[in-house]
Amino acid sequence: MKILVVGSGLFGAVSARELALSGHEIKVIDKRDHVSGNIYTKQVEGIQVHQYGAHIFHTVNKRVWDYVQQFAEFNRYTNEVVANYKGELYNLPFNMNTFNKMWGVITPDEAQAKI
Numbered sequence: 001m002k003i004l005v006v007g008s009g010l011f012g013a014v015s016a017r018e019l020a021l022s023g024h025e026i027k028v029i030d031k032r033d034h035v036s037g038n039i040y041t042k043q044v045e046g047i048q049v050h051q052y053g054a055h056i057f058h059t060v061n062k063r064v065w066d067y068v069q070q071f072a073e074f075n076r077y078t079n080e081v082v083a084n085y086k087g088e089l090y091n092l093p094f095n096m097n098t099f100n101k102m103w104g105v106i107t108p109d110e111a112q113a114k115i
């Protein structure tokens, strides 16, 4: 069967690949001038820059994890975000460290009461 896949993001790309492997004739089009949709990165001075905002791959699904590993080698990465609010750094997402720094509370019950 001839199939037109509109969009070359993760969904379109995976669908196109799997359909092609099943013997279908696939054409992929995209209105952008590059493939990969929102996860697109472009090389700038040796660094992969995420054009549409930073993307981190995460899954708890072993089948998905095994699938993606055939395409690339993944680095282990821990996302650690801090917010700078009026010169003070706070952990994000919020955790007990954040609440302790903001309100001086120690226990989840104390934080709950403040919230």
Ligand SMILES: Cc1cc2nc3c(=O)[nH]c(=O)nc-3n(C[C@H](O)[C@H](O)[C@H](O)COP(=O)(O)OP(=O)(O)OC[C@H]3O[C@@H](n4cnc5c(N)ncnc54)[C@H](O)[C@@H]3O)c2cc1C
Pocket (backbone or CB within 6 Å): 006, 007, 008, 009, 010, 011, 012, 029, 030, 031, 032, 035, 036, 037, 038, 039, 052, 053, 054, 055, 056, 057, 058
């Ligand atoms: C700033 C940001 C950060 C994110 N961070 C993460 C993250 O860290 N981890 C994570 O798992 N997910 C993240 N996401 C979500 C992730 O980007 C999406 O879940 C994923 O890219 C969706 O893939 P998709 O193929 O469905 O859509 P898209 O990536 O949006 O791809 C759709 C493609 O279809 C094309 N298209 C649409 N309409 C047409 C048309 N009519 N004709 C031709 N082409 C068309 C578009 O140009 C696009 O290239 C983030 C999203 C954003 C915006």
